Amino acid sequence: MDGTKGDRFRVVISGAGVAGLTLASALEKAGVDYVLLERRDEVAPQIGASIGIFPCSARILDQLGAWKDVKKLCEPLQVFYSRNGKGQLVATPDRSPRLMQARTGYGSAWGERQNLLKGILGSIKDRSRILVNKKVVDVKHDADGVTVICDDGSSYRADLLVGADGAYSKTRQKMWELAESEKPEIVRSDKDRMTAEHNCIFGIAKGVDSPKIKAGDVNTTYDIGRCALTIIADNGTVYWFGQERLGRTHRVGDMPRYTDDDARAFIARNGDIVIVPGTGGLTLADLWAKTVTFRLVPIEEAKFNLWHWGRIACAGDSVHKATPNLGLGGNSAIETAAALVNAINRLADAQNTTGRRPTVAEIDAAMAQYQRERVVRAMGVVDASARLTRLQNMRGLGAKLFVKFVRPRLTEFLPETLSNTMVGAAKLDFLPLPKTSLTGTMPFNPTMNDGVGGSKLHRMLFALPLLALVFIAGSVMDATPVGHLAAAVRDGGVIPSIRDHVPILRSFYHIPSFDDFLALVNTFFYPSMFGTDPAARRQMISFITDGAVLQTIWHFESARRASLLTPMQLPNFFSLLGQVLGLGVVAPVYCFLHYLLTPVELFSALDRRLTNTRVSYASLPAVLLAYLLPFYALCFWPNLVGRQCWLFLWQLYPVWLALVRWGVSKVCLKETMDMDKIQRPLKDLNVMKGYVGGVSVLAAGVWWWAVLGGMQQAGGLAAVLTSVWNTFVPHGLPSWSVGSFERFASEFLRWDQVFAFGSHLAWLAYLFWDMRKVGMLGEGMLKTVILGAVLVPLVGPGATLGIGWLFREHILATRRHKDALTLESVR
Known part of the structure; x- marks a missing residue:
C-alpha cells in the first residue's frame, strides 16, 4: 500500500482527463501531495476528439503556466x-471572438483534445505522481482516510479521493454505494439523472481544400432534427461535428453504443447537410471523405446532486455533463477543478497551521462549500448547452421561430450567451492573476454567477412605484370630462379669446377623420400657443424644450448595444x-x-454601454x-393660422423624427460598430456630452426665461x-377646472410635465441606486438625491435630467463593479 507521506494532506485523483490533469497541476503548485491514477496506458491519447478553449478556462491555464x-x-x-440546412446564412457573420478577447484579454481557440492534455501535462514538473494502467476497482472508506484499490492489486491511501473519471465515473458509483444508507433519496434520484436525446459524430478531417473556408471560421448549420458544426484550422484541417435527434430518451443502462458501421450509416442519412454552399462549398459527406479519425457517441446530459460524501468528491463530467453544442464542457471541468483545489488547499493550510489532520466532518464541510461555489455556474452551463442543442436541432415551434426571426437579429448571439459564463469563472485563489486577465473591457468578476441583474421579479416589485405613476397620471390627466368643451372649441370656427377672430384650421392632411382628431387635440394647446394665458404659454415652451432633452436621451438609449431586442x-x-x-402617462411606462x-450588471462589458x-x-x-x-414655429410664427399648420405638423413629430434620423444616419454617417465595440467602446461619449449637454443648456436657458x-x-x-x-x-387637479376649458388645458399641461419629468427623475434615482449596490456610486445616494433636488428649481427638470443622465454615463464609462478584477482592484 502506498501510504500518506509524513503529515502532509494527500489526495488521490482518479482519471487523467481534462479535470484530472488540471487538478494535478494545481495541487502541485499549491504544494499539496497527490497521486493521479489513469486506467489507460498513456495520459494524452488520440481519440479523435477536439475541444474549445474559452476565456473562463484560459485564465486558469494561464495561472498554471499552460x-x-x-x-x-x-x-x-x-x-x-x-446557416440553415441548405447552407444559407440566417444571420450576418459574427466576429465575436475578437470582441471576447477585447472583453476578457483572452481569445477563443479550438484544437485537438490531445493537445490540451499535453499542454496541461507540460505544466506539471513531477511526472512521477502520474501513474498509468491503474484502473480503480474498489474504494475503502473509514474515519482516518480513504483507500483506493486498482485492478493490478496496488492500493493508495489518502485523505481525499477525487473522481475525475468522466460521465460513467467508477468513483461516483462507489460514492453512491457508500452514501446510499445515509442519503437514499438523493442517490436514487442521481442514478436516473443521466439521459441522452441526441447522438453526435465528431471527427477530424485533413487536406480539405475549399476556396470558401479559411482558418478560424466556425460554421453552424441549424436543421430540423439535426445540426452540424465545423471549425476550420490551418493546412486544410477541419474539426467537425454532426448531430441528430434520437427517437426517444435514453437513460443509464439503455445508452446506445455505436460501431464504425453506425457512423457510416449516420453519414448516409445526414451527409447532405450543407456546411458551405455553392461551387467549391462543402457538405458533411465531403468532410467524411477527408476524415482521418472519428467517433459516434450518444451525448449525455446530467446534473447530479451528490458531488461529495465523506472523503470522496467528484469533478468534471462526473457531476455535470453538458452537450457539446456550446463548447463549454471541458472549460467547465477546468473551472470545477480549480474550485475544488481551492477547497483542498484550505484544508491543507488548516492542517499545516494546526498540525492536525482534518476530520471527515471537516472535509465534508469543505467539499460542501466547493459544491456551493460551483453548482450554480456548472448547472447553468448544462442548461444553456441543452437549450442550444435543441435550438440547433430546431426542436419545436419555438426553436423554428427563433432561427427564422430572432437569430437574424441577434448579431452577437454567442458572446452574449457566453459573456457572464466567461467573466464569472472560478480562479485559483492561491496563485497570482495574470496581467492579461486584468485588462479587458469586461473584467472577470466572481459575483457574476446568478444571471444578469438578479431576479426580474424582484426588480419589477421594486419598481412598482413607477408603474403606479402610470395609473395615477392616467386618472389625473383624464380629458374625458372636457371632451365636449374641446369639441365645442374646435367646432366653434374661431379661436376663443382672440380679438381678430382667427379661424380654426380643421383640415391639414386631408384625411377627414384623422384631421378631426388632430384638430380636437390641438385645442388643448390654444391657450399656450396664442398667449391667452401667458403663464401657461411660458410653461408649455419650457416643457417642450425640456422634452428635447428627454427625446435625445431616449434616442441614445435606443441605439445602445444593451438595448438590443428590448x-x-x-x-x-x-x-x-x-x-x-399624454407624455406624463407614457413616460412612467418607459422608465x-x-x-x-x-x-x-448588463453594462459590465464596456462595449454594452456603447451606442451605434x-x-x-x-x-x-x-x-x-x-x-x-x-x-418653436407653432409658438412664434407671425401668422396665427400658420401657427396652426405648424401645430398639425408637430403633432406627428415622432413620425418625422424617425424619418429624419433614418435619413441623416443613412446619408451622412457610416456604420463603424464592428470596430467601435472592440477598439473604441468610448467613441460616443464626447458626442453624448455635447448633444445632451447642449440641449440641457438650452432647456436651462428657457427655464429661466420662463421664470423671469x-x-x-x-x-x-x-x-x-x-x-x-x-x-x-399645478394649482389643482384638471378636473377641478371642468367649467373652464382654458384653465383645464393649462393644468393638464402642468401635470403632464410633472408626471413626465417626475417619473424620469425617479428613474434616475433607481439607476443610481443600482450603481450604489455594486459599488460604482462613490458619491453616495443621499448626496446624489440632494444634488438633484437642488438642481430642479435651479435649472429646471429637463436640464436636471440631462445632467443626471450624463453623470450616470460617466460612471458607466469609467467605473467598474466593486468585485471586478482589474489592475486597480487587484493592487
Whole structure:
C-alpha cells in the first residue's frame, strides 16, 4: 500500500482527463501531495476528439503556466457563421471572438483534445505522481482516510479521493454505494439523472481544400432534427461535428453504443447537410471523405446532486455533463477543478497551521462549500448547452421561430450567451492573476454567477412605484370630462379669446377623420400657443424644450448595444403614444421597462454601454429638425393660422423624427460598430456630452426665461419662487377646472410635465441606486438625491435630467463593479 507521506494532506485523483490533469497541476503548485491514477496506458491519447478553449478556462491555464503552450497548438477562432440546412446564412457573420478577447484579454481557440492534455501535462514538473494502467476497482472508506484499490492489486491511501473519471465515473458509483444508507433519496434520484436525446459524430478531417473556408471560421448549420458544426484550422484541417435527434430518451443502462458501421450509416442519412454552399462549398459527406479519425457517441446530459460524501468528491463530467453544442464542457471541468483545489488547499493550510489532520466532518464541510461555489455556474452551463442543442436541432415551434426571426437579429448571439459564463469563472485563489486577465473591457468578476441583474421579479416589485405613476397620471390627466368643451372649441370656427377672430384650421392632411382628431387635440394647446394665458404659454415652451432633452436621451438609449431586442429600441413608439395619451402617462411606462430590462450588471462589458454611432449621432439633428423647429414655429410664427399648420405638423413629430434620423444616419454617417465595440467602446461619449449637454443648456436657458417672465417684481428669491409656483406648479387637479376649458388645458399641461419629468427623475434615482449596490456610486445616494433636488428649481427638470443622465454615463464609462478584477482592484 502506498501510504500518506509524513503529515502532509494527500489526495488521490482518479482519471487523467481534462479535470484530472488540471487538478494535478494545481495541487502541485499549491504544494499539496497527490497521486493521479489513469486506467489507460498513456495520459494524452488520440481519440479523435477536439475541444474549445474559452476565456473562463484560459485564465486558469494561464495561472498554471499552460496557456502559452495550449494556445500554440490550437486555432484561434475568428468568424462565426450561422446557416440553415441548405447552407444559407440566417444571420450576418459574427466576429465575436475578437470582441471576447477585447472583453476578457483572452481569445477563443479550438484544437485537438490531445493537445490540451499535453499542454496541461507540460505544466506539471513531477511526472512521477502520474501513474498509468491503474484502473480503480474498489474504494475503502473509514474515519482516518480513504483507500483506493486498482485492478493490478496496488492500493493508495489518502485523505481525499477525487473522481475525475468522466460521465460513467467508477468513483461516483462507489460514492453512491457508500452514501446510499445515509442519503437514499438523493442517490436514487442521481442514478436516473443521466439521459441522452441526441447522438453526435465528431471527427477530424485533413487536406480539405475549399476556396470558401479559411482558418478560424466556425460554421453552424441549424436543421430540423439535426445540426452540424465545423471549425476550420490551418493546412486544410477541419474539426467537425454532426448531430441528430434520437427517437426517444435514453437513460443509464439503455445508452446506445455505436460501431464504425453506425457512423457510416449516420453519414448516409445526414451527409447532405450543407456546411458551405455553392461551387467549391462543402457538405458533411465531403468532410467524411477527408476524415482521418472519428467517433459516434450518444451525448449525455446530467446534473447530479451528490458531488461529495465523506472523503470522496467528484469533478468534471462526473457531476455535470453538458452537450457539446456550446463548447463549454471541458472549460467547465477546468473551472470545477480549480474550485475544488481551492477547497483542498484550505484544508491543507488548516492542517499545516494546526498540525492536525482534518476530520471527515471537516472535509465534508469543505467539499460542501466547493459544491456551493460551483453548482450554480456548472448547472447553468448544462442548461444553456441543452437549450442550444435543441435550438440547433430546431426542436419545436419555438426553436423554428427563433432561427427564422430572432437569430437574424441577434448579431452577437454567442458572446452574449457566453459573456457572464466567461467573466464569472472560478480562479485559483492561491496563485497570482495574470496581467492579461486584468485588462479587458469586461473584467472577470466572481459575483457574476446568478444571471444578469438578479431576479426580474424582484426588480419589477421594486419598481412598482413607477408603474403606479402610470395609473395615477392616467386618472389625473383624464380629458374625458372636457371632451365636449374641446369639441365645442374646435367646432366653434374661431379661436376663443382672440380679438381678430382667427379661424380654426380643421383640415391639414386631408384625411377627414384623422384631421378631426388632430384638430380636437390641438385645442388643448390654444391657450399656450396664442398667449391667452401667458403663464401657461411660458410653461408649455419650457416643457417642450425640456422634452428635447428627454427625446435625445431616449434616442441614445435606443441605439445602445444593451438595448438590443428590448422596447427601448422604439423611442418613437413611446413618443407617439405620448402624443395621444399624454407624455406624463407614457413616460412612467418607459422608465419602468428600462429599469426592469437594463440592470447595471448588463453594462459590465464596456462595449454594452456603447451606442451605434450611425444612429445615435443622428439623434440631436433629428430632434432639432423634427421636434424643436416645428414647435418653436407653432409658438412664434407671425401668422396665427400658420401657427396652426405648424401645430398639425408637430403633432406627428415622432413620425418625422424617425424619418429624419433614418435619413441623416443613412446619408451622412457610416456604420463603424464592428470596430467601435472592440477598439473604441468610448467613441460616443464626447458626442453624448455635447448633444445632451447642449440641449440641457438650452432647456436651462428657457427655464429661466420662463421664470423671469413670470416675476411680478424685480429680484429676490421670493419673487423667483413665486414665479416658479405660478408658472410650473399645478394649482389643482384638471378636473377641478371642468367649467373652464382654458384653465383645464393649462393644468393638464402642468401635470403632464410633472408626471413626465417626475417619473424620469425617479428613474434616475433607481439607476443610481443600482450603481450604489455594486459599488460604482462613490458619491453616495443621499448626496446624489440632494444634488438633484437642488438642481430642479435651479435649472429646471429637463436640464436636471440631462445632467443626471450624463453623470450616470460617466460612471458607466469609467467605473467598474466593486468585485471586478482589474489592475486597480487587484493592487
